[in-house]
Amino acid sequence: MRAKKWPLIFAILLGVFFRTGMVSALEGLQVGMKAPIFKLKDLSGKEFALADLRDAQAAVVIFWANWSDHSAAVLERVERLYRKYKKEKLGVLAVNVEKQQLTPEDLAEIKKSVARLGITFPVLLDGGLKIFREYGVVAVPSTVVLDKEGVIRGEMAAFPLAVREDFFDLMEALAEGREIRKQEEKSGYQPAPRAVRYYNLARAMASRGIIDEADENLKKSISTDANFVPPLLLLAKLYRERAETEEAIEYQGSAIVTATFKADKEHLLKEATALVEKALKLEPQSAPALMETALVLLSQGKKAAAKEKLLEAVKREPTYTPAQFSLAAVLVQEGKVNEGEEEFQKALRLNPLDHQGYYAIAQAYEQRGMQKKAVEAYKKVYEMLYREREIFPNSYGR
Numbered sequence: 001m002r003a004k005k006w007p008l009i010f011a012i013l014l015g016v017f018f019r020t021g022m023v024s025a026l027e028g029l030q031v032g033m034k035a036p037i038f039k040l041k042d043l044s045g046k047e048f049a050l051a052d053l054r055d056a057q058a059a060v061v062i063f064w065a066n067w068s069d070h071s072a073a074v075l076e077r078v079e080r081l082y083r084k085y086k087k088e089k090l091g092v093l094a095v096n097v098e099k100q101q102l103t104p105e106d107l108a109e110i111k112k113s114v115a116r117l118g119i120t121f122p123v124l125l126d127g128g129l130k131i132f133r134e135y136g137v138v139a140v141p142s143t144v145v146l147d148k149e150g151v152i153r154g155e156m157a158a159f160p161l162a163v164r165e166d167f168f169d170l171m172e173a174l175a176e177g178r179e180i181r182k183q184e185e186k187s188g189y190q191p192a193p194r195a196v197r198y199y200n201l202a203r204a205m206a207s208r209g210i211i212d213e214a215d216e217n218l219k220k221s222i223s224t225d226a227n228f229v230p231p232l233l234l235l236a237k238l239y240r241e242r243a244e245t246e247e248a249i250e251y252q253g254s255a256i257v258t259a260t261f262k263a264d265k266e267h268l269l270k271e272a273t274a275l276v277e278k279a280l281k282l283e284p285q286s287a288p289a290l291m292e293t294a295l296v297l298l299s300q301g302k303k304a305a306a307k308e309k310l311l312e313a314v315k316r317e318p319t320y321t322p323a324q325f326s327l328a329a330v331l332v333q334e335g336k337v338n339e340g341e342e343e344f345q346k347a348l349r350l351n352p353l354d355h356q357g358y359y360a361i362a363q364a365y366e367q368r369g370m371q372k373k374a375v376e377a378y379k380k381v382y383e384m385l386y387r388e389r390e391i392f393p394n395s396y397g398r
Contacts, residue, residue, distance in 0.1 A: 027138065029152060029155075030230065031153060031155075033196055034196075035144060035146055035150055035151075036135060037049070038131045038134070040126060040127075042123055042124050043107070043114065048122045053092075056087060056089060056090055057175050058090050058091070058147060059147075060078055060091070060093070062078060062092070062142075063137045063140055065097050065099075066113055067140075070158050075094060076118075078094075078143070081175070087121075089175040091121075095132070096123060097126050100353075110125075138351060139158050139319040140158075140350060141159065153170060158319045158350060191225050194225075195224040196221075198231070199230055202221065211242070214234075215238060218231045232279040233279050235272075236292050237295075272296045276289065277293075279292070287313040287316050288320070293309050294309035307327070307330050310326050321350050321354060322354070324343055324344075324357075325344065325360050328347065328357075328360070344357070362378045
């Protein structure tokens with residue numbers, strides 16, 4: 001085997017082992033669903049839990065970092081509300097997501113920022129970015145507001161001028177315990193509780209590579225509540241990625257590749273297409289639904305249609321970085337390398353911690369024959385995943 005082909009082999013191995021294990025939460029969560037619980041330590045080593053905020057009228061979780069352009073503005077704005085309402089009415093946890101492994105120098109800089117901004121609510125350290133990944137944060141800062149029951153009532157990625165005032169109005173309304181006006185609460189379908197339980201169980205199984213069981217629970221969730229979009233998208237994603245794995249195995253020219261593999265791939269993509277079509281019918285402006293549709297189209301070789309969906313997703317939600325990363329990869333594949341790299345850098349400014357973004361651009365570089373850049377991007381994926389021992393899930397589940 002020629003040495004220059006090793007990035008492609010590495011890419012196939014990554015596709016087989018990590019794609020099925022990475023399931024987004026903020027992408028998959030929506031208004032009306034409970035936020036994942038967690039425990040983390042603060043800057044002095046004291047442990048705090050999301051459950052510690054249950055006595056407050058409203059709870060806020062902020063994912064922030066020093067490298068993020070708008071993190072300071074969000075922290076300062078929430079700090080003013082925190083001082084106004086006190087912790088009995090408004091509980092706040094700020095989760096720092098600087099990088100996977102903090103150095104003493106990083107910790108010192110975080111403490112300086114907290115002191116400079118005058119932050120008085122708990123600032124927690126997300127070692128290994130476990131909570132960052134569990135929540136599926138797609139842009140930093142990201143802010144989530146919950147009610148007394150821990151149910152999500154609103155979320156805000158970055159600090160967009162168009163929605164920030166409505167978002168903080170919602171926060172104040174919850175803290176004051178007053179009725180929320182329709183314009184204050186982010187619209188969102190209220191799914192059936194049993195459907196949510198099946199969906200959450202499927203997410204947990206998928207994160208461990210137990211794919212067959214994840215499939216079954218997603219089907220149960222869909223049958224319980226046919227209008228609940230997240231299980232449609234997750235099942236489509238699992239089908240699509242399985243089809244892409246079949247394609248990778250076929251590419252290797254293994255003796256086990258038969259017509260059955262090709263038939264399986266076609267069937268999986270057909271099922272994925274039906275699922276994303278239903279999701280788009282229910283939420284035609286949803287960036288996650290548009291992006292998953294685009295990825296299914298890419299798996300079918302329909303690049304022009306896929307690019308159209310990605311452009312629409314980015315237009316609908318400029319802070320939805322998964323679509324930005326995918327669009328960047330498509331542009332590079334088309335030979336529009338400068339445009340693709342510009343889009344990639346825009347996404348990195350919001351979320352430089354997304355291994356899947358680097359993986360997408362690495363594949364695109366390799367398809368264009370840009371081996372040096374491909375290797376650099378693959379190495380970045382390796383650093384982000386292998387160091388945390390997440391490149392190989394507990395079981396592949398197939």
